[in-house]
Amino acid sequence: MATAGVTKDQLARCKDGFCSDPKYKLAQNAIVNHDPLEILLEQDTIQKTNHCYNHKVPEVKPVTNQKNSGRCWIFACLNAMRIPFMKLHNLEEFEFSQNYLFFWDKVERSLFFLHAYAETARNGEEPDGRLLNFLLTGPVDDGGQFDMLINIVEKYGVIPKKCFPEAHNAEATRRMNVMLRCKLREYALRLRLLIKDGRSEQDVQSEIDRAMTEIYRIIVICLGSPPEMITWEYHDKTKAYRKVGPVSPKDFYENYVKSVYNISDKVCIVNDPRPGHHYGKLYTVDYLNNMHGGKKCLYVNQPSKTLKEYALKSIKNDEPVWFGCDVGKACSWKHGINDMDLYNYELVFGVPMFAMTKAERLEYCESMMTHAMLITGVGTENGSDGEEVMCKWRVENSWGDDKGDKGYLMMTDKWFDEFVYEVTIDKKYLAPEVLAVLDQEPIVLPAWDPMGALA
The missing domain is CATH 3.90.70.10 (Cysteine proteinases)
Known part of the structure; x- marks a missing residue:
């Protein structure tokens, strides 16, 4: 019976290779505890x-500072957006609300996952297949792509950070994400069983609606309730007082941001x-x-x-x-x-x-x-x-x-x-x-x- 694993000859060659040059021993001495x-x-x-x-x-x-979150794609976009915006409004310091876009991304991405999973069930994909294994691994991750930002900004707009500040669960997303992943996988199972049993599209949609009610509840408890209308008050570089609003977040983007960052x-x-x-x-x-x-x-x-x-x-x-x-x-x-x-x-x-x-x-x-x-x-x-x-x-x-x-x-x-x-x-x-x-x-x-x- 052949020797399992690394053979004695292979091991001897590895050891000889290490001992062939004293610099490797020096490297070991330097690195083993550093x-x-x-x-x-x-x-x-x-x-x-x-x-x-x-x-x-x-x-x-x-x-x-995105802190303990995977929101770099949101931060990078809003950092780009604020440069011409600050110039237009003559501002000394400014941030857009990263938490605001993050909130709506979590909501929309949850719905996207549920519809995607229902679609794969209708197409006969098996739970142990590569596609469903991939989808279930990260149903609602923090990260994203730029075109996803276009989706969120065009639909929900943007707002100053003062109008919807950071939440603890935006800066440290792990606990919230664990809950969301757990529930979304549970809902995915329910949808698959409904479709497997031949239930109507109305029944499937009702299950998605029920799931989204619970998902929204988790997100809004963790991140806060995003405002439907905002009033932004600020002082510009000349110390002059300015006021914008009341205005919806989408109109704020359309009327005050889009002209300098579309x-x-x-x-x-x-x-x-x-x-x-x-x-x-x-x-x-x-x-x-x-x-x-x-x-x-x-x-x-x-x-x-x-x-x-x-x-x-x-x-x-x-x-x-x-x-x-x-x-x-x-x-x-x-x-x-x-x-x-x-x-x-x-x-x-x-x-x-x-x-x-x-x-x-x-x-x-x-x-x-x-x-x-x-x-x-x-x-x-x-x-x-x-x-x-x-x-x-x-x-x-x-x-x-x-x-x-x-x-x-x-x-x-x-x-x-x-x-x-x-x-x-x-x-x-x-x-x-x-x-x-x-x-x-x-x-x-x-x-x-x-x-x-x-x-």
Whole structure:
């Protein structure tokens, strides 16, 4: 009978490999009781990093903090929206209510899940199949995609944070999410049994309505009751008193925000270099949405170079750029740096850490979009041919002002190529051939595709 597991010969070769160079013993002595990244950190990279940029959007206060929640996609959008809004209203400091959009996303996403699950039951999907397993794993997660923001903002509008402040369960979402997941899975079972028993569509809809009454109750108890009408009183930079309202949240967006930030004019441009995922094509992901009957999440696939060119155009016009990336790779949150040369794995462990291509990382579950932030600046140099070459990017995060450069990160251009997957660009900057892609019938990727990852 063959020896199970690692053989003695294999183990001997592993031990010989470790003992072959005394630097590995030194590395062991240094790392065994410490965070490896503290030892791997390249001081040369830290020393050459500076947070100065020749193209930068005017920065505003305060630096936001999503705390213990997955709401980065909401924070990044509202941080982009507030910059032109604050300029228009001559404000010193301002935040939109993140809790307000979060509330309505939870409500709408719950309804979307129930309808999606009923649809899969009608289609004969089995509970142990890959699709239903995926849907049941995260029926109402915190994260999202930009087109989901369009759904919520266009329907419910936006309001100042003073009119609907943060709730504890918005800043620490775990307890609420556990309850919502538990109940939604229970309702999914009930819907499946109704459909399996051949009950009428009216019976199915009645069950969905009953479920939503209970779901809404949980959400409103945890997050508070969003206002139907608001009155916003404030002082501008000149200390003059101003008042807006009473007005509905939707009218507040339509009348006071949309003229400087029309969310529906933003287009999601992605970089998906996997074989068969062609540039110049329109993509969507099955069951990726937060609103039943709402706008689909649509992606125009383009080379990374194109994403950067459009981002540069936006920044030069003082318009920040919402973007999605795999933030944890080659990142120091303490120093506020995203740089491929930040950690020297090869020196310490004798192996490179980023040997795969971007496409290979997507294919082998090594990378996907995990976080959304805001590009607010670009550092460029003149290339040998006289063209402007992008070197680094200024990034506004939503983790408070005690991380990085008072809440901002520096992202190198090389890191952008490897780990940025999506940017949202206003239509006015896009070439006609890129806009024309939106007229295509989208290619539908499976629900579990990495391009459907939620920031």
